Amino acid sequence: MRSRSVASPGSRWLSAYAALVYAFLYLPIVVLAVYSFNAGGVGGFPPRNLTLSWYRLLFQDDAIWSTLLNSFIVALVAVAISIILGLMAALALDRVNFPGKALFRRIVLLPLILPGIITGLSLLMLFVAAGMKLSLVTITLGHGTALISVATTEIFAGLQKLDRAQEEASLDLGANQLTTFWRITLPNLRVSLIAAALLIFTLSLDEIAVSFFLIGRNNTLPLEIWSRLRRGITPEINAISTVILLFSIILILVWYRLRTHGENIDENAAALPTAIQGDRA
Amino acid sequence: MNSLLSIRNVAKKFQNREVLRGISLDVASGEFLTILGESGSGKTTLLRLIAGFEQPDSGEIWMADERLDTLPPHRRHVNTVFQSYALFPHLSVFENIAYGLRVQHVAKAEIPSRVEQALAMVKMAEFEHSAPSRLSGGQQQRVALARALVNRPQVLLLDEPLSALDANLRRQMQIELKLLQREVGITFIFVTHDQEEAMALSDRIALLRAGDLEQVASPREIYVRPATAYTAKFIGQTNLLRAQVSGGVATASGISWRIAGTSSESGAATFSLRPECIRLLGQFAPGVRMADGGPVRFRAQIKTQTFGGATDLLEVALSDESSLRVRIPSHGSLQGEAEFEFAAADAVSVRESEPN
């Protein structure tokens, strides 16, 4: 009734500004979705002649489906690599002291902030030097490497919330290290692991910068879209984009469900900067 | 009473839970008032209403003939010492204390001397340039106190400021706080759940229970004449005797005594009898007389004896299996049946509060 919030006077302006920012963030997405139904393609305003023809075209496009499959497989394997190594790295950072640890931490987290092109190029040179042919394998290795940092960050945050006493209790009760890890540590990390997996999967599906240099005969979906864009705009792209958008939203909702299972929303956001800030992590 | 702060029928709800139900309280200028209560009693909410961080759902708060509850917190001449101290980590001790002075646009030239004065008052002068994170809990608390006092508020609110300190430090700070309040003469409103602390510090205690004021009185008054059974139990220890009254005589568990004044009441009544008011017979020189019509005597079986330094606490069983606690000067080992007595006037009639 007479309640006043902590920050009132300017907050109406602030709300309006926030609404504008949201509008800015969503403008392209909304346009995309709307125009994917536009018969006249991408031009003009307002959109007219709503049609599903672009979607029909999309579903008949074999090249798109095969590259989508490629992307899926790459993403799944990349998730496996990143999670396993990221889990180990997070555990090492949390529990082991070794010479060069600070350096190790920085290098592991570097791909997070380093422009993808540099990571991609250096890996290209490695494969050339090793005589490896570029293919989906090289792309997968590239994604896995680049995304370890995401897994490490997420899992490390989860480790911080783990009650060490649980593990001690497990040892005290007679379980060895491996059993303790399997029965106590991992289940407690379940949310972090799944969240990381979802995030890495999505990032891998959309990955362009690193993939750009490591591509062989077979394309991943983003690179396929990219090459078509180079050749000229087709509104079919709008349709693909909207489908990708829907898929992303579904994934996010799943991710979100798991995330809020007993976590604070700021933990995820906090994980990124604390990782960058090094020692505080 | 020279009432400085007047709380009039203030009520507050949080999500359908009534936290404060129509509280009215007058606080005198220059007094040390403690709001005492268990967790959930609403004491912190009441404090926050005075500070301005919450708004009452109904009722008003006045200070010195002006309406207080309609003002935002930064315009009230009230300052708070927070339970967690809430020192600004990015400012030095000096700047923390100067903060209020700066935002109120006190003359720049005046600020250093006032800050130093406040620091001296809490005996933290040598920590002027330290960072709050480097101070111990007790030291941070003093800085928080100085930061509030330097602004010379009309009322100082203290939200369980001593709860995080260890026992010895706590006792020491209690004494210092009391002296400080006498020295500056500002009205202190102190919130705590610790009844010993309340008794040691306050001019008056306001006992809050589940959103209602149970009793407001001086420590001595509230101890000797508790108004309700809850008050009697919360403050100090007591025995609650549930008696039947008829014809001016109360009877509980086989003990009868004459109650003060002529009352034509009959029925059930509850009496509070403090353990130290019960004496073990033979403990005092035979010549001493109990005032008021002779002592009430009874026999009881000694069940346990707990050593307490200067005194012992006995738990004794009466004929109907109910037990009483008795506090006597320290004695050698006691057992078996013994005879006890108390003065009838020490059995204070108390109201049973409505259950919530």
Next chain:
Amino acid sequence: MYTRAYKATVAIPPLLWVTIFLLIPYAILFCYSFWQVSPLQVIVHAWTFDNYRELVRNPIYLQVLFRSMRIAGAVTILALLLGYPLAYFLSFCATRRKDLFYQLVIIPLWVSYLVRGYAWKTILGSDGVLNGFLQYLHITSHPVEFFLYSPFAVILTLTHIYTPFTFLPIFASLEHVPRNLVEASQDLGASPFRTFWRVVFPLSLPGVLAGATFAFVLTLGDFLAPLLVGGPSGIMISNIVVSLFGAAYNWPLGAAISFGMLVLVVTLLFLVERVEKKLSFS
């Protein structure tokens, strides 16, 4: 509490992987930057500083680098101007549906970069939505060329991409500001605005720094936005690298630029970490 076997099992594989797939590649990159390309399009291990000299001597590279830094700077500032108020709004004003609002910021982040870049292309083009809209309202009579294929388009697109990146760390640091400090400040007489300026803002600086670093570095190294919407006047340094590894075939020179960027980024991170240490108060 952890056995040596545990520690070894946990530490060695990632160390190995990182060495093989990160350290060694960077080292190879470093080596390449000293080599040369022969006229026959073969990489020659000639060991010379020529590539680096070329970068400094030929004005084109510095020009593009500075343009890239200007664009990165503009994007960073804009992303902060958009991201900070949004984060503040969510943290301090939107108490009831904070979760929902937070997710709304995250969703665009997860939509493909390529897709969003392409969307801006369609919006900004002379045949696009923005021009169509302006003409529909009769604000302009013919398409404005400038919207697309210009640094303006690049800045706009990248601001859009990186605003959530500035939002996230700023939001985290704002959430960490203890609310009792805000109350204490008001208790001492500071109005809500002064409380923000004197208490909340200083304590949120680590988050601002992290967000700014992200935005700046990632924008600097971006090559997609310029290719999509930049046109010839919007070329950035990474585009040069890409072409050196593509049609222009001069891997050593490209490596030199890349390694230079690597050093730049690492130095920047190092500096930021120093400043961050000074700013942190717990």
